[in-house]
Structures are given as structure tokens and as C-alpha cells.
Amino acid sequence: MGNSFDVAIIGGGINGSAIAYQLSKMGRKVIIIEKDQLACQASSAAAGMLAAQAEIEQDGPLFQLALKSQAMFSSLSSELFEYTGIDIEHVHKGMLKIAETEEMALKVKQQVTFQRKWDPTISWLDAKEIREMETSLSPSVFGGMYLPNDGHVQPEKLTQAFAKAAVNFGAEIRENTEVLSFIYEKGQITGIKTTNGVIHCEQVVVATGAWAAKLMRESGLDLRVYPVKGECFSIRTEKPLINTTIFSDKRCYLVPKRNGEIYIGATMIENTFDKKVTPGGIATIIERATQLVPQIKEAAWERVWSGIRPQTGDGLPYIGEHPRLKGLFVAAGHFRNGILLSPITGKLVADLLAGRQLDEGLLSAFHLERHKVTVS
Numbered sequence: 467m468g469n470s471f472d473v474a475i476i477g478g479g480i481n482g483s484a485i486a487y488q489l490s491k492m493g494r495k496v497i498i499i500e501k502d503q504l505a506c507q508a509s510s511a512a513a514g515m516l517a518a519q520a521e522i523e524q525d526g527p528l529f530q531l532a533l534k535s536q537a538m539f540s541s542l543s544s545e546l547f548e549y550t551g552i553d554i555e556h557v558h559k560g561m562l563k564i565a566e567t568e569e570m571a572l573k574v575k576q577q578v579t580f581q582r583k584w585d586p587t588i589s590w591l592d593a594k595e596i597r598e599m600e601t602s603l604s605p606s607v608f609g610g611m612y613l614p615n616d617g618h619v620q621p622e623k624l625t626q627a628f629a630k631a632a633v634n635f636g637a638e639i640r641e642n643t644e645v646l647s648f649i650y651e652k653g654q655i656t657g658i659k660t661t662n663g664v665i666h667c668e669q670v671v672v673a674t675g676a677w678a679a680k681l682m683r684e685s686g687l688d689l690r691v692y693p694v695k696g697e698c699f700s701i702r703t704e705k706p707l708i709n710t711t712i713f714s715d716k717r718c719y720l721v722p723k724r725n726g727e728i729y730i731g732a733t734m735i736e737n738t739f740d741k742k743v744t745p746g747g748i749a750t751i752i753e754r755a756t757q758l759v760p761q762i763k764e765a766a767w768e769r770v771w772s773g774i775r776p777q778t779g780d781g782l783p784y785i786g787e788h789p790r791l792k793g794l795f796v797a798a799g800h801f802r803n804g805i806l807l808s809p810i811t812g813k814l815v816a817d818l819l820a821g822r823q824l825d826e827g828l829l830s831a832f833h834l835e836r837h838k839v840t841v842s
């Protein structure tokens with residue numbers, strides 16, 4: 467086990483694994499260093515929705531990045547299956563963004579008009595049409611936006627597939643190893659200190675999700691990344707209850723997975739790394755979900771879980787190089803969209819490290835000093 471690499475990636479979540487995959491495919495010598503186990507945090511807690519149009523309501527750098535990433539999933543799914551034999555369970559059965567009140571209906575209809583500029587297959591369904599499509603929706607539903615091209619994946623499998631493909635291209639993964647600090651000489655990264663010794667490398671990528679601010683403070687940069695806990699539960703029914711993903715304006719979603727489970731989430735609890743799942747949190751989502759699909763009350767209970775989303779305040783991830791330390795890069799803070807954004811994050815960060823020309827301005831909105839607070 468050598469200790470010299472071209473690139474050390476800190477964090478074995480979906481973003482670290484996606485970056486490792488792209489870099490090792492380019493022939494770079496890469497190591498992923500993970501404090502615990504691969505995909506043990508947000509990247510296994512996510513519902514796996516690829517909800518660019520339902521989550522992001524206005525045009526801008528994040529929306530454009532999300533659309534580009536969403537478009538990568540079909541080919542990525544076959545590519546990763548070919549390299550690893552792992553099926554990332556890409557389901558392509560569409561999404562319904564529900565309007566539960568007349569007021570919400572007005573807002574969702576405006577969104578339909580806006581979204582049709584990018585995807586003319588998106589349409590508004592009234593109360594009758596929407597219940598013809600999903601017969602178990604509550605009669606109280608007003609209507610909703612139908613996104614036939616939307617889909618979802620199994621996020622833990624996608625993370626494992628990225629990581630396994632990276633290993634097949636020569637990457638190494640070191641679990642149960644925490645990165646403590648950076649080593650640099652004359653403003654250039656030369657390595658990192660970990661709980662299992664020093665690793666020498668030319669470039670470092672911090673992909674530590676909600677934990678990015680703590681590590682980056684070591685480098686004199688104050689990133690505004692903070693945790694937002696999300697609690698979820700899942701159920702099973704004898705016959706499929708829904709076919710499409712049901713999404714209600716950030717209050718609640720139901721995602722019918724390929725294995726027959728329906729994932730239902732999620733709470734939004736700010737500023738805690740404590741992953742305990744509370745009866746109060748789950749009760750809130752049950753109440754919201756039964757307002758949308760009353761029959762879930764009769765379903766078989768499956769499990770509960772939680773995860774920590776990396777929020778940045780403006781909802782944009784940090785993707786870029788440290789302004790004063792050459793060779794130190796960050797890809798963190800993907801908040802509610804880290805699964806959706808993982809293919810493009812992997813590709814852009816790998817291109818950035820390789821010094822390849824990127825689209826003019828593509829990453830400028832995500833730069834590391836946009837909040838302009840530095841510490842010494």
C-alpha cells in the first residue's frame with residue numbers, strides 16, 4: 467500500500483466517488499479517503515430523485531448545471547453497469563408536482579409555462595386528469611405538473627458503482643481513515659495528514675459534504691456549509707400504489723423504488739449533525755403523505771432513516787480551487803440535489819484538475835469565496 471498519489475479525494479460519498487471515477491478513467495493515480503465507510507452519510511440517505519425541474523424553480527447556474535447532469539443519467543447507467551455489473555436502478559416513470567390548494571395551483575401552472583421552454587413534454591394536469599393517472603391520489607388534490615421525463619436512481623448503488631468503476635481503473639479506497647489537515651509548501655499542496663499517516667499528492671479534493679467547513683477552516687477559508695437533517699421512512703404495498711414520483715413543493719415526496727419500497731420524506735432540521743430519527747419528525751411526514759395518498763395508512767411499514775444534507779445558504783454547491791493554495795479543490799455543499807448533480811460534478815472537477823478548458827463561466831457561480839468571509 468503506497469502513500470503517493472496524483473490526487474487524494476477526501477470523502478467517500480457520491481461526489482467523491484464520481485470525481486474518483488472520472489479522474490481514474492483519465493489515467494490519474496487516485497485515492498479516496500473516507501472517515502467511516504463509503505456512502506455512509508447523505509449519499510445513502512437520499513431518495514435519489516433527479517428532480518431538476520421540480521426542485522429548482524428559476525433559471526440560473528444551478529438549474530443549467532442540474533439539467534446537464536440530469537441528461538447524463540441514461541448513458542451513465544449503462545456505462546457503470548458495463549464497468550461494474552451494478553444496476554443503479556434508474557427508473558424513468560416521471561414525476562407529478564402536486565398542487566394541494568388553488569393558490570399552489572396558480573404557482574405550479576406558472577412553473578409549467580417556465581419549464582416547457584426546456585421540455586415541451588411537461589404539462590399541467592387538472593384534478594380529474596391527475597387522478598386518472600394516479601388513482602390513489604387524494605380527491606382533495608387540485609392538479610399538478612406532469613414531468614414525463616423525470617426519474618430517480620438508487621443513490622447508494624450509484625455511489626458504490628462510481629467507486630467500484632474507479633477501483634477498476636486503478637483507484638484505491640481507504641476507509642476508516644479521517645483526514646486531519648493539509649500539508650503545503652510555498653502555497654502548493656503536497657499532501658494530507660490522516661489518522662493513519664501522511665499521504666503525498668499533487669492535488670486534493672475536499673468532497674466531505676456537510677463536514678466541508680470544518681476541514682476547510684484548516685486552510686484559512688471559511689466556507690458557509692451547514693447541516694440540514696432529513697428524516698424519511700418507507701412502506702411496501704401488495705400492489706403498486708403509485709407509478710410516478712409524487713412531489714409536493716418541498717413539504718413531502720413519495721418515490722416508488724424498483725424493489726417495491728416507496729420512500730417517503732423528508733424533514734428539514736437545520737444545524738444538527740445528530741442523525742437520530744424522532745417520532746415527531748416521522749409523524750409530520752406521515753401526516754403530509756397521507757394528505758396526498760391516504761392509502762399509505764394501510765401499507766406495510768418497512769424502515770426509517772435519516773441523513774445530513776450539506777446546505778450553503780444560497781443553495782449552490784462550492785465547486786472550485788482554493789484561491790491561495792494551489793492544488794486544493796472543493797466539491798461540496800450540494801444540499802438537496804447531490805445525487806442529481808453527481809455526474810456533472812465528477813466530470814467538471816476532473817476536467818478542472820486536469821487543466822482542461824471548461825465552458826466559459828460554467829463554474830463561476832459556485833466559486834469558494836462567493837460569501838467573502840476569510841479567516842486567518
Ligand SMILES: Cc1cc2nc3c(=O)[nH]c(=O)nc-3n(C[C@H](O)[C@H](O)[C@H](O)COP(=O)(O)OP(=O)(O)OC[C@H]3O[C@@H](n4cnc5c(N)ncnc54)[C@H](O)[C@@H]3O)c2cc1C
Pocket residue numbers: 476477478479480481482499500501502503504505506507508509510511512513514515516517643644645646673674675676677681695696697698731732772773774775776797798799800801802803804805806807
Ligand atoms: C433525506 C435526504 C434526501 C435526499 N434526497 C435527494 C434526492 O432525492 N435527490 C438528490 O439529488 N439529492 C438528495 N439529497 C441530497 C444528497 O443526498 C446530498 O446532496 C449528497 O449525498 C451529498 O453527497 P456528498 O458526497 O457531497 O456528501 P456525503 O454523502 O455526506 O459524503 C461525505 C463523506 O465525507 C466523509 N468525511 C467527512 N469528513 C471527513 C474527513 N475529515 N476525512 C475523511 N472523510 C470525511 C463522510 O464520512 C462522508 O462519507 C437528499 C439528502 C437527504 C439527507
